[in-house]
Amino acid sequence: xxxxxxxxxxxxxxxxxxxxxxxxxxxxxxxxxxxxxxxxxxxxxxxxxxxxxxxxxxxxxxxxxxxxxxxxxxxxxxxxxxxxxxxxxxxxxxxxxxxxxxxxxxxxxxxxxxxxxxxxxxxxxxxxxxxxxxxxxxxxxxxxxxxxxxxxxxxxxx
Amino acid sequence: xxxxxxxxxxxxxxxxxxxxxxxxxxxxxxxxxxxxxxxxxxxxxxxxxxxxxxxxxxxxxxxxxxxxxxxxxxxxxxxxxxxxxxxxxxxxxxxxxxxxxxxxxxxxxxxxxxxxxxxxxxxxxxxxxxxxxxxxxxxxxxxxxxxxxxxxxxxxxx
Numbered sequence: 001x002x003x004x005x006x007x008x009x010x011x012x013x014x015x016x017x018x019x020x021x022x023x024x025x026x027x028x029x030x031x032x033x034x035x036x037x038x039x040x041x042x043x044x045x046x047x048x049x050x051x052x053x054x055x056x057x058x059x060x061x062x063x064x065x066x067x068x069x070x071x072x073x074x075x076x077x078x079x080x081x082x083x084x085x086x087x088x089x090x091x092x093x094x095x096x097x098x099x100x101x102x103x104x105x106x107x108x109x110x111x112x113x114x115x116x117x118x119x120x121x122x123x124x125x126x127x128x129x130x131x132x133x134x135x136x137x138x139x140x141x142x143x144x145x146x147x148x149x150x151x152x153x154x155x156x157x158x
Numbered sequence: 159x160x161x162x163x164x165x166x167x168x169x170x171x172x173x174x175x176x177x178x179x180x181x182x183x184x185x186x187x188x189x190x191x192x193x194x195x196x197x198x199x200x201x202x203x204x205x206x207x208x209x210x211x212x213x214x215x216x217x218x219x220x221x222x223x224x225x226x227x228x229x230x231x232x233x234x235x236x237x238x239x240x241x242x243x244x245x246x247x248x249x250x251x252x253x254x255x256x257x258x259x260x261x262x263x264x265x266x267x268x269x270x271x272x273x274x275x276x277x278x279x280x281x282x283x284x285x286x287x288x289x290x291x292x293x294x295x296x297x298x299x300x301x302x303x304x305x306x307x308x309x310x311x312x313x314x315x316x
Binding site: 038041042043044045046047057058065066067070071072074075078083088090091093094095096097098099 | 196199200201202203204205215216223224225226228229230232233236241246248249251252253254255256257
């Protein structure tokens with residue numbers, strides 16, 4: 001299966017196929033300053049905030065909040081062709097999220113979106129349901145987050 | 159089942175029981191300025207950024223990014239007794255996340271954590287696994303997020 005190329009058109013349910021992969025256009029770097037600012041506001045745990053305490057933690061060093069990795073992943077998703085869908089995506093929640101290892105301050109992240117399943121919606125006749133996986137990778141190609149989610153996408157000519 | 163009261167002690171696996179509920183100490187308000195700042199950086203979609211475009215969207219008004227609601231929920235979790243666990247929690251990822259309705263700028267959020275299941279860990283003898291649900295509610299008692307997750311918590315005297 002190939003990658004969807006950037007195109008000047010709007011996408012519909014019919015444009016996605018199982019196995020297809022989509023990628024973001026630019027990596028996103030979480031520098032130490034923004035990692036600390038995010039953690040102070042949303043995840044004030046010592047492994048995210050205090051260099052010395054982090055050394056003694058299970059991580060052995062300062063690590064980025066998993067919710068910061070998740071927010072960066074959302075940003076990266078908006079830079080894929082998923083966000084060329086006509087009238088935008090309608091999220092249906094997340095089926096699972098894992099953080100196999102932490103993001104470190106200074107890491108540059110990218111994502112690979114893989115289409116897992118598609119079916120017509122029973123309750124919304126003009127829409128299809130597309131389930132996909134998002135893998136967030138750092139510059140060493142290590143996976144820092146894996147998420148499975150589904151969205152409603154309009155059908156063409158509906 | 160009662161609520162765990164704030165105490166000057168560290169919690170262990172044995173201190174949690176199925177059905178028990180935990181709450182945060184202070185509400186967390188997402189004002190419009192911080193909603194826009196978060197969306198610009200992490201979720202630059204029109205329903206989060208542009209008042210006029212948001213009116214024409216499925217939401218009918220400016221709404222806070224679901225990932226901002228999630229980050230606020232993490233903050234609220236750190237203000238519950240879950241974070242009095244000895245040596246900190248070890249997250250095992252999320253089993254599901256739903257956003258039944260959006261947070262609006264200016265909403266004040268609080269959470270209710272309910273312990274769903276507990277069992278001893280097979281792979282980590284000194285630990286138990288505690289599965290819990292987090293409901294995030296606004297000032298009108300409407301649920302804006304529901305999340306199910308599990309954590310490893312150390313056993314007492316292990």
